[in-house]
Amino acid sequence: MKQAELIATKLQLVDVDITVDEVAELITDRAEEFSIDTEMATPLIEKELIAKYDLDLNVYENTTATEVPYAYIEDLDSPDEFVQVVAIVDDLWEEYDDRIQQVGTLADSTDRIKFTVWNVADQPLLEKGTVYHIWNAVVKEHNGKLELKITAKSDIEQLTGENYDVSEYVGTDHESTPFSGVVTRIEPGSGLVERCSVDDCTRVLKNGHCSEHGNVEGEDDLRIKAIVDNGSEYRRVTMTTEVVETLLGYRLQDALSHPDIDVDEEIHQCLVGQYADCMLVEYEHNNYVSSIELNADPDGHGIIELYDYADELRYIL
Amino acid sequence: MTTNSSTQTANDGGFNYHTAIPVLDYEINKVSEIFKENPESKYSPKIAVLPTGICTSRIHYVGYVGQKRLSETEDGDTKVHIRCTEANSTVNIFSNSRFSSVTERLADVKQCSYISVVAKLFLTESQEGDTLVGVTPEVVNEVEQPVRERFLFTASEESLDRITSLSEGIETEDQKLAADHYGTDQLDQYANAVQTAINAGIKLRKRRVKAANAE
Ligand SMILES: [Zn+2]
Numbered sequence A: 001m002k003q004a005e006l007i008a009t010k011l012q013l014v015d016v017d018i019t020v021d022e023v024a025e026l027i028t029d030r031a032e033e034f035s036i037d038t039e040m041a042t043p044l045i046e047k048e049l050i051a052k053y054d055l056d057l058n059v060y061e062n063t064t065a066t067e068v069p070y071a072y073i074e075d076l077d078s079p080d081e082f083v084q085v086v087a088i089v090d091d092l093w094e095e096y097d098d099r100i101q102q103v104g105t106l107a108d109s110t111d112r113i114k115f116t117v118w119n120v121a122d123q124p125l126l127e128k129g130t131v132y133h134i135w136n137a138v139v140k141e142h143n144g145k146l147e148l149k150i151t152a153k154s155d156i157e158q159l160t161g162e163n164y165d166v167s168e169y170v171g172t173d174h175e176s177t178p179f180s181g182v183v184t185r186i187e188p189g190s191g192l193v194e195r196c197s198v199d200d201c202t203r204v205l206k207n208g209h210c211s212e213h214g215n216v217e218g219e220d221d222l223r224i225k226a227i228v229d230n231g232s233e234y235r236r237v238t239m240t241t242e243v244v245e246t247l248l249g250y251r252l253q254d255a256l257s258h259p260d261i262d263v264d265e266e267i268h269q270c271l272v273g274q275y276a277d278c279m280l281v282e283y284e285h286n287n288y289v290s291s292i293e294l295n296a297d298p299d300g301h302g303i304i305e306l307y308d309y310a311d312e313l314r315y316i317l
Numbered sequence B: 001m002t003t004n005s006s007t008q009t010a011n012d013g014g015f016n017y018h019t020a021i022p023v024l025d026y027e028i029n030k031v032s033e034i035f036k037e038n039p040e041s042k043y044s045p046k047i048a049v050l051p052t053g054i055c056t057s058r059i060h061y062v063g064y065v066g067q068k069r070l071s072e073t074e075d076g077d078t079k080v081h082i083r084c085t086e087a088n089s090t091v092n093i094f095s096n097s098r099f100s101s102v103t104e105r106l107a108d109v110k111q112c113s114y115i116s117v118v119a120k121l122f123l124t125e126s127q128e129g130d131t132l133v134g135v136t137p138e139v140v141n142e143v144e145q146p147v148r149e150r151f152l153f154t155a156s157e158e159s160l161d162r163i164t165s166l167s168e169g170i171e172t173e174d175q176k177l178a179a180d181h182y183g184t185d186q187l188d189q190y191a192n193a194v195q196t197a198i199n200a201g202i203k204l205r206k207r208r209v210k211a212a213n214a215e
Helices: A002-013 A020-034 A038-052 A057-062 A241-248 A252-257 A263-271 A303-316 B025-030 B100-108 B145-167 B173-182 B187-214
Strands: A082-093 A100-107 A112-118 A131-142 A145-150 A155-158 A176-186 A191-196 A218-229 A234-239 A275-283 A286-294 B009-012 B015-018 B034-036 B046-050 B054-056 B059-072 B078-086 B089-094 B114-125 B131-143
Touching: A002 A020, A002 A038, A020 A038, A176 A234, A176 A263, A176 A286, A176 B114, A176 B131, A191 A252, A191 A263, A218 A241, A218 A252, A218 A263, A234 A241, A234 A275, A241 A252, A241 A263, A241 A286, A263 B131, A275 B145, A303 B145, A303 B187, B025 B059, B025 B089, B025 B131, B025 B187, B034 B114, B046 B114, B046 B173, B054 B173, B059 B089, B059 B131, B059 B145, B078 B100, B089 B114, B100 B131, B114 B145, B145 B173, B145 B187
Parallel strands: A112 A145, A234 A286, B089 B131
Antiparallel strands: A082 A100, A082 A131, A100 A112, A131 A145, A131 A155, A176 A218, A176 A275, A191 A218, A218 A234, A275 A286, B009 B015, B034 B046, B046 B054, B059 B078, B059 B114, B078 B089, B114 B131
């Protein structure tokens, strides 16, 4: 019963401990009692419940809001406020309350927050390490701490690796690991690219064509895909806007407003054949560069030992 | 037969990449065995057997542009020959008409600069009729001197690892090929070449640091 679900969710949002089944039972009982449709019984039960739990009607009705502000986790401060966030599932905890589907932490670039998904919300399972755009999550205060409740009214969309730089998410399990080598190749799709402008797609367009949405408006971006090779191993790495801007020494907007800048050539000169000391964040089989240093001065550290070792070797051989 | 047994190769989604082995000037010029991975296939990569016991289709090299010569092929294409020189060694770098953008870059390279190349090795003949090892870049870029220094140190370290491993016994298919073709009785020469390279690197670095301090 859709109506029962909706009411139960709204009640849960204002901390009423009630299940969909309980609401549904109330509705059917009342419908039988008065020999009316469940449809007619529904608003009656809703009114009764609001009265029974002494709810602030304003707060209760607000739970039906659809346009909610986008928020950074660090800025969340008003309990009962509906928000949308883009965040990574930082951690999932074991949950012993069987009314709760999932509990854990969400993180964005500013902070992290506990979240719960109630069974009644009927949402798909969230995966650890995946980034989601969540609409209509509600901020709740519990034991003096804020948390996010994901309800039946929440809309959840999983984002793909193309959409963001995972290194921007704080406190995630995606630890960066160092990797050093020579940049042996710049791969196609590097430089100034156009991304799909449909919703949060952001796939890189090929000749104005998105593999998902067909011919669409493009949004400009800068990125580099390259191979870093140390002679025994290599990594295919992706550098997102900010890393590329730092490397090139100018912003995307500057590149766009100066058509005489040959971005591809500058990327080549900057990277090809150079030694790169990178910090990499592995995510969805992609290695994102979170920081990069080019041609760090060889400090000669260990070189004398190397020389002595060669000397030894020469006499043994 | 397996090659590149000690290096990473991968085929992810039709993507096949062999790592580029850093090889010092001395060892490059000692290469005399290059074979096709698959003799039946026209496009099969050519594998160079390095005397220190590894087989590779791709090397990394950084050198000093001592001499650059441009000429024209019968088809009117530009041909570039760069001699990377240092002390008494020379590495010969040749353009390949198949990579026209690389040829352009090689033609633009400034004399007395450093270049970093990821390249294939091939065998050719010198004007005197001697066998000559040619280096054909897939990519090339002009770089600063510290890149050559780091190359000398990195390639030295890698070379020493290979020499040590080969001197301890033949374990891989690559080492067997190298030992069969070059023998293992001259490994001391390669250790010697490593010392020369380390010395060259230290000298370059000293000179650079001194110049920077003088400013
Ligand atoms: Zn799209």
